[in-house]
Amino acid sequence: MSDRAERPSKGLDELRDIYADDASTYDRFEFVDRLTIGRYRERLFSRAAGRVRDVACGTGVNFPHLPDDVEVVGVDLSPEMAARARERAAELGLDAEVREGDAADLPFEAGSFDTVVSSLSTCTFPDPVATLREMGRVCSSDGRILLLEHGRSSVGPVARFQDWWAPRHFDKHGCRWNQEPADVVAEAGLVAVEVRRALLGVLTTMVVRPTPSDG
Ligand SMILES: C[S@@+](CC[C@H](N)C(=O)[O-])C[C@H]1O[C@@H](n2cnc3c(N)ncnc32)[C@H](O)[C@@H]1O
Secondary structure, three states, rough: OOOOOHOOOOHHHHHHHHHHHHHHHHHHHHHHHHHHHHHHHHHHHHOOOOOEEEEEOOOOOOOHHHOOOOOOEEEOOOHHHHHHHHHHHHHHOOOEEEEEEEOOOOOOOOOEEEEEEEEOOOOOOOHHHHHHHHHHHEEEEEEEEEEEEOOOOHHHHHHHHHHHHHHHHHHHHHHOOOOOOOHHHHHHOEEEEEEEOOOOOOEEEEEEEEEOOOO
């Protein structure tokens, strides 16, 4: 699903409503997240350094995986998710600020972050290409964007099931679960310097270099 014209998307208000409902149950299933992708979060996000932006931080599930000495600025569209992220940051004693807003429209200066991290988010962004470009803009030129995303499996029967169920999954969660994250990164004009797949190819971790917006 790399053609933008084929990419369904929900509006920001609808996404806010979905995550207002999900926020109360999201962390109840964190043990599943820990068992399946926890180690990938740890491997990737422990590489963050300096001033870190967590884009679509949700309930702050990445926070425990960041090094202790980073300064974090999280942003999430959902006030309910952001509230839980603030609680989590306080519990961890992390130097963190969490703002509510649209990740495609970040009021930050170009190059003002050393690392930009985001997880399980490009599948939901109404315009993932614009949002990735914005991540590139706020990341310093020698910094890195660390992405952990799910997408279409590399295993045929699993991928076919995802394709079949995709419209229903999208209706309920606003998530394009068979989107190919590496395609979206390329479409945004960013350069992935490391791409790893796991869990039947459903999970992709990427280390991405920011490039100028006209690059
Ligand atoms: C599936 S959750 C992922 C949360 C977290 N990053 C994680 O790994 O669990 C997707 C998150 O993206 C947020 N989101 C969706 N669209 C957004 C946007 N345009 N700007 C900021 N956050 C957005 C939702 O509110 C939700 O918290």
